[in-house]
Amino acid sequence: MWDDNGQEYLDLYGGHAVISIGHTHPHYVKRLEDQLHKVGFYSNSIRIPLQEELASKLGQVSGKEDYQLFLCNSGAEANENALKLASFYNGRKKIISFRKAFHGRTSLAVAVTDNPGIVAPVNQTPNVIFLPFNDESSLEACFKAQGNEISAVIIEGIQGVGGINVASESFLQKIRSLCDEYNAVFIADSVQCGYGRSGKFYSQDFAGINADIYSMAKGMGNGFPVAGISIAPRIQPKHYMLGTTFGGNHLACAASLAVLEVIEQDNLMNNAEEVGNYWIEELKKLPKIKEVRGRGLMIGIDLPEELKDVKKNLLFKHKIFTGESKPNVIRLLPALNIGKKEADIFLTALKTELENN
Numbered sequence: 406m407w408d409d410n411g412q413e414y415l416d417l418y419g420g421h422a423v424i425s426i427g428h429t430h431p432h433y434v435k436r437l438e439d440q441l442h443k444v445g446f447y448s449n450s451i452r453i454p455l456q457e458e459l460a461s462k463l464g465q466v467s468g469k470e471d472y473q474l475f476l477c478n479s480g481a482e483a484n485e486n487a488l489k490l491a492s493f494y495n496g497r498k499k500i501i502s503f504r505k506a507f508h509g510r511t512s513l514a515v516a517v518t519d520n521p522g523i524v525a526p527v528n529q530t531p532n533v534i535f536l537p538f539n540d541e542s543s544l545e546a547c548f549k550a551q552g553n554e555i556s557a558v559i560i561e562g563i564q565g566v567g568g569i570n571v572a573s574e575s576f577l578q579k580i581r582s583l584c585d586e587y588n589a590v591f592i593a594d595s596v597q598c599g600y601g602r603s604g605k606f607y608s609q610d611f612a613g614i615n616a617d618i619y620s621m622a623k624g625m626g627n628g629f630p631v632a633g634i635s636i637a638p639r640i641q642p643k644h645y646m647l648g649t650t651f652g653g654n655h656l657a658c659a660a661s662l663a664v665l666e667v668i669e670q671d672n673l674m675n676n677a678e679e680v681g682n683y684w685i686e687e688l689k690k691l692p693k694i695k696e697v698r699g700r701g702l703m704i705g706i707d708l709p710e711e712l713k714d715v716k717k718n719l720l721f722k723h724k725i726f727t728g729e730s731k732p733n734v735i736r737l738l739p740a741l742n743i744g745k746k747e748a749d750i751f752l753t754a755l756k757t758e759l760e761n762n
């Protein structure tokens with residue numbers, strides 16, 4: 406990226422994991438431009454073949470070909486619809502969420518977010534149960550006590566806003582088996598960790614299980630506002646159950662298809678895994694860092710309190726954008742086609758900062 410003075414920056418933040426295939430990627434620009442010359446929008450009262458094309462491409466690239474697709478406009482809206490659909494499905498009200506979870510800022514999405522500071526009184530509900538992350542015994546105890554009231558369990562495969570915390574494979578497997586036993590719905594929030602970022606299409610795939618609903622947004626449209634939920638076949642749709650005016654419009658579908666095409670053609674999930682593994686290994690060799698967490702191109706670098714200026718220095722001295730999680734985690738969320746060359750530029754800059762502070 407360049408600023409108004411022509412100063413070049415390396416963007417390792419991607420506007421919060423949104424820029425998945427790079428700013429102004431030529432295939433993306435062409436796909437959207439061509440679509441704009443045909444039709445930009447028409448309502449969901451007509452059939453939109455591009456939505457079917459997107460559903461089948463998403464099924465193919467994600468490996469969940471029998472899943473259904475509902476399209477909407479933001480991550481919060483995707484989670485709202487996932488939670489609502491779960492409740493329609495089993496007729497229940499209670500939802501299990503986890504400490505440090507972030508699922509969005511609207512109604513139910515914010516109610517299942519573990520941050521009282523952004524929950525308005527009107528969003529508060531007794532239906533949400535917060536449990537410790539990666540703690541199998543408290544999850545089991547909760548299901549044992551009230552399993553027949555639990556509508557859904559919602560979890561990020563890798564917590565983003567909460568500071569890059571990876572859900573363990575055995576925890577995800579435990580959620581799967583308890584949801585099966587009690588007919589609850591497993592919602593995998595893949596808004597930040599999905600769409601190939603972890604090296605697999607959904608980060609929950611590492612556990613070798615299928616969730617019932619995957620919510621996605623951010624990297625899906627490479628900057629075009631689009632989101633969706635991918636729904637297992639056992640959850641049957643009914644007309645008018647879910648809906649939205651803008652969701653799945655022609656431009657949103659063109660943007661999402663362009664992203665999937667580039668991910669597939671350029672083998673970007675493999676690249677995310679390869680560059681991510683390299684980066685994590687190299688970061689672990691640097692001094693002073695408390696911990697390096699993450700998977701693929703979703704990485705958190707936990708710094709000690711006294712190094713709180715490092716992020717600022719990376720931007721102003723080294724011209725590198727990074728993300729953060731409070732209190733002191735640097736978050737790397739670059740485009741999935743980043744190379745080792747860019748990874749090395751960051752490693753050199755960070756090493757300099759760590760040695761000089």
Ligand SMILES: Cc1ncc(COP(=O)(O)O)c(C=O)c1O
Nearest residue numbers: 479480481507508509565596597
């Ligand atoms: C895991 C997760 N879920 C949901 C959301 C909400 O997405 P949006 O801001 O598009 O509503 C976010 C946003 O940061 C997120 O990280």
